[in-house]
Amino acid sequence: MIQNMEKKGLNLTLKIWRQENARSKGSFETYQVQDISPDCSFLEMLDQLNEKLVDKFEKPVCFDHDCREGICGMCSLYINGRPHGNDSGITTCQLHMRHFKDGETIWIEPWRSRAFPVIKDLVVDRTALDKIIQEGGYVSVNTGGTPDGNALPIRKENADLAMDAAACIGCGACVAACKNASAMLFVSAKVSQLALLPQGRVEARERVTRMVSKMDELGFGNCTNTRACEAECPKEIKISNIARMNREFFVARLQD
Amino acid sequence: MVKLDAKIPAGPLADKWAQYKATQKLVNPANKRKLDIIVVGTGLAGAAAAASFGELGFNVKIFCIQDSPRRAHSIAAQGGINAAKNYQNDGDSVYRLFYDTIKGGDYRAREANVYRLAEVSNNIIDQCVAQGVPFARDYGGLLDNRSFGGAQVSRTFYARGQTGQQLLLGAYSALSRQIRKGAVKMFNREEMMELVLIDGKARGIITRNIVTGAVQRHSAHAVVLATGGYGNVFFLSTNAMGSNGAAAMRCYKKGAFFGNPCYVQIHPTCIPVHGDYQSKLTLMSESLRNDGRIWVPKKLEDAEALRAGKLKPTQIPEEDRDYYLERRYPAFGNLVPRDVASRAAKERCDAGFGVNETGLAVYLDFADAIRRLGKDVIEARYGNLFQMYEKITDDNPYETPMMIYPAIHYSMGGLWVDYELQTTIPGLYAAGEANFSDHGANRLGASALMQGLADGYFVLPYTIQNYLSHEIQVPRFSTELKEFDDACKSVQERINKLMSIGGRCSVDHFQRQLGKVMWDKVGMARTKESLTEAIAEIQAIREEFWQNVRVTGERDEFNPELEKALRTAEHLELGELMARDALLREESCGGHFREEFQTPEGEALRQDADFMFVSCWEYRGADQEPELHKEPLNYESIKIAQRNYKE
């Protein structure tokens, strides 16, 4: 709020993972930043560090980001041991510096998972998530010739539950949070959304079977119900989606 | 001089599109397999087009700069999408949506295109529902609607505050299905750097791989540009960090005319600027104006006390508040179109009534709505927006009014296209925000999503066939051709040049400088003087940039500084073009407000006799002034009037 502008700036020590490319070995480097406004966002704090590095002819720290308002799912930092940092229901770009204390040391790492190789510094390759969607995260309709939008009423409760699941931004925090690097929360969100809607029911069986087997093939781990994914999901996607997916999966197996 | 032909089909307005489709040329399935289409951009327009082309049987290559097609900036749209379904039985119709869009655009859009847009709007909703887009529904299970600025009916479909996300994920799912089938090949983190022409036709693109820096060649029979808008010329905007006008500029330099570059939209409800380090501005959805009331204090001394933090807004009694939109525009009240609401906020702040310590903010107050409907209802409607506001500002909008201020949001201008969405370069199409679009001088809320999806799903899949039907004999192009060599070389040279300057200032320094000139002089209120100054200042910044920019890192690696430098270089030219266009247009219309042209009450004053045209700029070389061409606008079905939101 307004008065915050006069708040004291923060001086911080940053321990940042630097890695030239996928093949090289990375390590933590230490940086200092001074007089950071508590009202600025975490990424704006990194912008200021980068501006300083460029000033010194050094390579700025690479990190993924785009919308900076918590919806594109691009930003992906592991901050002090937590995906998207120490606040719930937000992405890294929505984390504000008012959550840190003057003099604090902050550890910043990329997502760590076999399925997400590091590209550079804090940037990882998450195309594995796209590949899972390509296996069946859709309804097979072509453009045109679809029935009127109101032809098929949908219970509000189901539409709302489908929307809860569809809110997933595909950032991969669930994978980063999981000790097994499982993508179950991500996959179950899409499976649930479509299973809850009549349009998606038609292919529900094939969908869940194909998506789950692709997930296994791509090197994501198993779910052992630690619920770390749910706790760290910036969109607070519920673990009940995993239960729904498991049901769908077993029904599909039984009917095969 | 080139003659511009908009190729508007003959016949009555309501029959044009049906007539076009009935008589256009098609490509048979066997031939489709032999034809390649490049789509640049995976937003609503690009993803919808590529998926539909793939379904039809064409070979498609699609490109985006993010790590996944699902992250295109369309994902950020909050409020909703318009359609003329009339599910609410409140008097809506295709004609009314058409009429509202033309009027909202201040009579500067092309009638035939806008009518088609309104016509296909209903198909979009059906399509998205079939894809599993979880639109909001009422208790009877039917689709729900909300109202948006510039309309007196409720025609906006929405999925909570994440409509863009859900629509984009729908298009992305259709795209993913085609990728699996092998009909579409996806290139993520791959940025278009140049358009390749062969014998005057668009035949391919040169890209730079963002991960490796490799410069690569891709050929095709036609190219669709769906790269979004150029609001980031202003540095601070509601657009994503990577949104840019560079790809459109690169096509402009190859001969595609740029239409109405000066028309940009300033959105009235954004979180005010709060510091120098700020990297972007956050939009608060316009849907908030449904229930929020906008006000500033009536007394200057109250405004001063609020700025100094000595008074709280909740302490200002009702009779001392000026609900200036309700006062000035009784018929539309807080739901006037965006340009009107933005200017009215600026007017109050300029007059000294602004709040926030900068004086550049007004209140958006929900106290009345909470009293009337209860906190639960407001939370159900706007909960996520309120939460977002609180996360950013540390203020709770359930208890104290939000503070908002206008910010750059959308670009109505873009590559000029004809009725078929083809640019002045044969075989180059532009869709979505990247074209000069159907919104005239001002876009109505919830109409960009509609236009992007209309272009992608329902227009291009037809019109592109009309062109490709003549290309069936043309074999695939080799990327070893001289035209590709030359284009590749020019990209390499540009990159080498930027890497070799080694100057004193970062890329952001220049983009910020440009943004400041644009906001101060080519922003909400423009004058002949400010625009003339802006042109000179932008030229100076551009010169300085090419002497003194510092790009760290290497060319052949993941290098965000280089990416930004390449985009900023284009913005430095686009900014000048915008200022030129604004200078030429001696009238006020929609988002373009020239202080010299206003009514005594401060409303925009069009000069229809002289400016009822689309300005189309032709590039003529680096040190040449661009040449202006005009596409006259003829209104056959609509009676032109001064926009009036008072009665």
Ligand SMILES: Cc1cc2nc3c(=O)[nH]c(=O)nc-3n(C[C@H](O)[C@H](O)[C@H](O)COP(=O)(O)OP(=O)(O)OC[C@H]3O[C@@H](n4cnc5c(N)ncnc54)[C@H](O)[C@@H]3O)c2cc1C
């Ligand atoms: C915060 C916000 C809220 C909005 N809310 C609404 C709303 O409620 N209703 C509404 O109707 N409209 C809204 N809009 C406007 C609307 O979202 C956009 O106009 C629309 O989504 C643009 O879609 P697009 O497909 O044209 O481009 P985008 O979605 O911007 O996609 C551009 C694509 O081009 C790619 N690209 C760009 N340059 C290159 C290059 N050189 N090479 C390769 N790829 C490139 C990008 O990677 C991306 O995939 C909103 C806009 C913003 C900013």
Ligand code: FES
């Ligand atoms: S940058 Fe888009 S979610 Fe963070």
